[in-house]
Amino acid sequence: MPITRREFLKNSGLLGVALTAASMRAFIRPAPKFRPTLNTDSLARFVDPLPIPSIARAIGHRKTPTGAEVPFYRVEMRACESRLHRDLNPTQMWGYGSTFPGPTFETKSGEGILVEWINALPNAHVFPIDHKLHGAERNLPEVRTVVHVHGAKTPPDSDGYPESWYPSGKSALAWYPNRQDAAMLWYHDHAMGINRLNIYAGLAGLFIVRDDAEAALNLPSGKFEIPLVLCDRLLDRDHQLYYPDSGIPGAPWIPEVYGNVILANGKIFPYLDVEPRMYRVRVLNAANSRFFSLSLGSGGSFHQIGTDLGLLPAPVELKSLLLYPAERADLIFDFSGHAGERIELKHQAMEVMQFRVADEPAKETGVMPARIRPVAKLAESAAVTTRMLTLVEYDDYVGNSMVMLLNSSHWSDPVTEQPILDSVEIWNLVNLTEDAHPIHLHLVRFQILDRRPFDVFAYQQNRTIRYLGPATPPDPNEAGWKDTVRADPGLVTRIIARFEGFAGRYVWHCHLLEHEDNEMMRPYEVVTSASERVAAITAQEASWCIGGNVVRLTRSQSCNTILTRP
Template sequence: MTTTEETPTTTALAKFVDPLPIPRRLHVDRADPAPRLTFRTVGVQARLHSQLPPTPLWTYDGEFPGPVLDVHRGQRLHVTWENGTTTSYPAVDAFLADAPGNPSLAMNDPGIGLAQPVKGVAALPAWHVTHLHGAVTGGDNDGWMENAVLHGDAQLSEYPNDQPAMTLWYHDHAMNVTRLNVFAGLAGMYLLRDDEEEALRLPGGDREIPLIVCDRNLETDAAGRFTGRLLHKTSGTLPFFGPYTLVNGRIWPALEVAPGWYRFRVLNASNARTYRLHLLDEAGQVLTGTAWLIGTDSGLLGAPLPVPADGLTLAPAERADLLVDFGPFRGQALRLVNSAQAPFRGDPLPAGVRPGDPLPANRLPEPDVMQFRVADLPPTDGFRLPRTLSASYVRLTHDRLPADHMHRMLALAADADGTLGLWELGEVPASEAPTGGVQDGIVQVTDQDGVTTTYRRLARHFDDPLNWRARQDGWEVWKVLNLSGILHPVHIHLTRFQPLAIDGYDTEKFVQAQGGTAPGAPVAHLESLPIDPSLTGWKDVMRVPPGTMVTLAGQFRGASGRYMYHCHILEHEDAGMMRQFAVMPGAVMDLGGMGGMSGM
């Protein structure tokens, strides 16, 4: 048995031959005063492509992805997440050591060698806990990663759903094995509606379609034939990237559409891959003016935004609410493709390369995502794109925040051994600033005003003591400085936020091997960068590119307890790039001597 996609295969999968599956939708009855649902994890076998043998999976209620929950604002929902899984971990988890020039994810490169199965994974127990990503709910209902349950036990969760309309999703969040459990199939979508959204009369019914996108790899046997099993193969310090794109659990599917408007709820459910999505016509040209962004992770925008010619970027766990008009394309077959030239960045393509072209050296051997086949019929819908979406939407600025908001400083950095961490930083008084050479955990930063501040690392790994406590319903500004050299999508539980600023920084003076900067050699501000309009909506995941500082503002409203924030590259999260914080009533914090927070 081989466990690497570099081995030549005698089997190739045809594209666009399977219809797009539409996940089963569960509408929560608005007349039910106390709705309750039960979901049960179970191991199944399902075909991810008609030319593949059945693939073992872990699923919610036997479905991959899980059923779509459809809930209205204010419906307090109780969900029982039962662990009914009796099968062993269904995929092959394998590791390929780094080698000079190793692209690690090319589909056919026999010179690299074979990946070795990771010891112990096949015997792991099915240990699950479900997190409703983006939910405002108490800490004991949030899916704390160490509160996972074994077979026969259940997790009980209460979701108040006291939030604006948005696209949420649920997925496994078990400590140390999130990457494996989600990869095995434990993910699904959750749609939250409100009166403001329903008044827009957006396309619905069979014209509102979830698109849950993820990448996977497939195991082959010694003869190069697909076994049907998924292959979670990583390489060196790189997380998982696969050559096969699935939409709603099917590889390279096709969807028959009418020549009219559709609403697509798009979720990047990949472990690590960032997508830059384009819609192409039959000649391979990028279509513009037909797709509009109307909502981001955590709600509707104020007005529709056209999807730009250079594509719509989605990092892991990001969502996009899209309207697409197929009316001008009667009788045509359109392709949705990914052009992200490197999964850790999602940068625009280099000159001379078109969307839809493969880039195997940049871990994009197959750019195709899916196909839309537009029926050759007269348009039948009368929908018109609204000029205004959410009248309650507000674009945040620092001046709009209450005076008592709290500031935090966070660095994304690697230790000397390459272990990634979330460095919570505290300001060091100038009189106490260290002198001499580089000291571990001491970082100097010069901001856009030329002011240099010295910071001391207070915590970096999950098991470090709790360091940050937020006041319930309080506003906070987090500055997130990426010193690591790769993009990280940062997810903060409980809150939704907006970026206030994105700035470029010279991070060359940060000495990873020594864990800091030398006095007088700070990480220095280079330039203020434009904020992509698609990032100006409400978010719960923020892409932080290397060499940038992203300033976020959000409110920790509606609940209290202990929560997590982490990189949503799941291999990074499991490797320790996750931290905890607590949200408490302000009066309780003050009584316990935890107050003293002030705006800056």
Template structure:
């Protein structure tokens, strides 16, 4: 358990946009280096050893313009040994212990730049994975304005590398969004939410083995889930933000390994959600609570104009049976104490964008994809997709430009945030089935009619909560590139331990 830390004593860091190393005729060029360093995460903690992009956690924000490509050289300057517990029991034992590859999550990216798990590389590219193709990645930014994020995606160590700090925000902007007069400039702030645990010396704590591990289990051993006991936002433990009595736009990202959040404000004021993973919704959705799974993004507006002089806590609803000692029920504090600089002329538009439905498209394939629980050779929980391992032959091969419906059939006892690389999809419905009956005889017996997606799920998505005992159906058009991509659960402990499958877009 982490040392007791006082809440709301550190100011929220504002994540500044990174300037390019140089401007070239075919796009801005950046070099971003992964390094080990120490950063102070709380006033009363000693500096914590971390791995960060450009020696910061979270990494620098990349802020780009739609249709203006950029190039990024991701440089691995990390040590040869990991400071977190590496389990080699479920991977090829001769893989280098420290390997990295950066994935732009939600990006419509050509395969050599997507961050394929086996395109990893070591320090100074001394060793590279079988899918490694290039040192400089190209991001074309030919998609809707939105906030994506970049993070490590190396085969088998994604959970450790992300927990160590390898993640950052990536914002695409366009002229249309600017014309809407949303809160902007200093009133637009990314919020990257993570949970961590600490030792008394300030070092990160991460379990070497599952609770009550048997003597036969490898040591270290992958754990089935990780829930830290401390919440960080933008790299600070339980921070505060002083705000003016006006509207602010917050780009929220859940960058935690496993934890989902149910966020609400103790002032009982609403969130106005204006966007999701793939950009603006058609119209704002007024919510009293936001549920956000690992890797999902929520673009929201908060209006503090009626709360001058108030302190407002962003809370996380842990449910009625929560442990009273669990302090993860609070996330950060807003202090409405700054004087209003000028009249707030920003607006929450009644209409935000147009999202053409994919339902009218010709459907080329319907794929039933089961989320299945089993055990590995050590008796550890093993969660699989269609009962297949990563190394099994590719079974999903959509054709370029075609539209498919994928049905995630969750036969496990808990939800999984499912992510598909390359595309933004639309959620069609969720339909409940009798999970006990399925576990008895393998039959899918529906227990209710299909339910439409929640109002704030009706935009473009790249990650969706596949609820236990439900079939979650999504529709997506596969393109604009051919090649090898990935679909997986975005609980990182699940992803690393084989809840990930390749797919290939073919001509």
């Protein structure tokens, strides 16, 4: 993958990148305000054990909308203190269940649960709110929340729609049917306009779905299965979180935020005592903006056995793993043969954590399965609709702001994506920006078809997609079910999905949280029939060269071309 200027800036170091990236993007804007920061070189490495998030416990049973009795949970969002490192003062955070990460939900496929999410947070926000962002207007409560279980197939009223927020002192009841394959999902805040601030404060946790097919594989489990939530945060000299300000009065939003510390399950530089055997490590990138390029300091390899929404067909051996915000990876680390060693997990040259391998033989080392779980491919011929959807960002020098859009449309514009329930569609993500954007679709799981370079300049001049080379299939470790895909700059990234489960209003968005909060999110609606579509586009509005190198879009207003088979 080519490294752009912005990728270099944001990954060449942890500190100061928010300042540099924002100021280079905003030629006429003031530089972000920056407080003195913690000197991370002063922190001792690997003195705190890796915390393992607690397991959420049901408090009873209640009836679902279908009348079934299911386990019932109640989770409060509260302000809390967290000691991120042995040598630091407690850091003020927000958390589900008063912890970061929040408690982990352990569920089983086909066995639903009900959760009451309670907003018991303070009335004032801890970070600056940009009231110019849509959904963050000054007349709204400062602290608003709504929970989205990322990767879950849920009814629309339980999905965490960004405008379905509730203020401090209120709660919402959500139903999660869990009618999906085993996978590690996660839950986080999704309130319109302040989502990035709420997650940054600590509102995130894991949600694991298990099934019998996974259990039959005899993968490492119990204490040999390790959840690993990674994110970066910016700490000041008082060891408190802060969120950088643009320096523009009344408009504090900045394009991305990068921290000076990496947190692993809420700790800086933790260690984990392991036996010389196989471990299953399930990794989530919960950062606002940073991708992680993970490798072992020993130079050894590891195996990936699963993606966002389930297991791969077979293990994939890796020396390094690229993980964008919201992506998950199911990994096997084999420490057999490494008794007595200290092995670091790194992001590029930066330490994340350390594995301390016991200097004694293990009772059982584990066996890597040659095959894991079949992943049936969705056939392109099954797609009834193909969409061309642009990713756009540009500077609005008149308004002294940045505009970030999907499909050249704002959040409040009419819905243009209306897939029919149980139909298959292909979405072509046309990235006209300098960024790689992790694009997430709610409700559905999808597969990556390919990525293909195109002439960005030609598109900007005459809205013609002219391909510059052949399509590249997804990497072997992407060949499973996904809910978030990396759409690289200058490429058309094609995904295919079946829109199944429920009809109703959902969203798709960039999971760089600063982008998402600044209009890089759009509603879409699953409808029950073609007659429900409210913005249909006729075949005469576009010409499509099947299998050729040129696609010409002729509509004057929208970059969304729907190509529907009769």
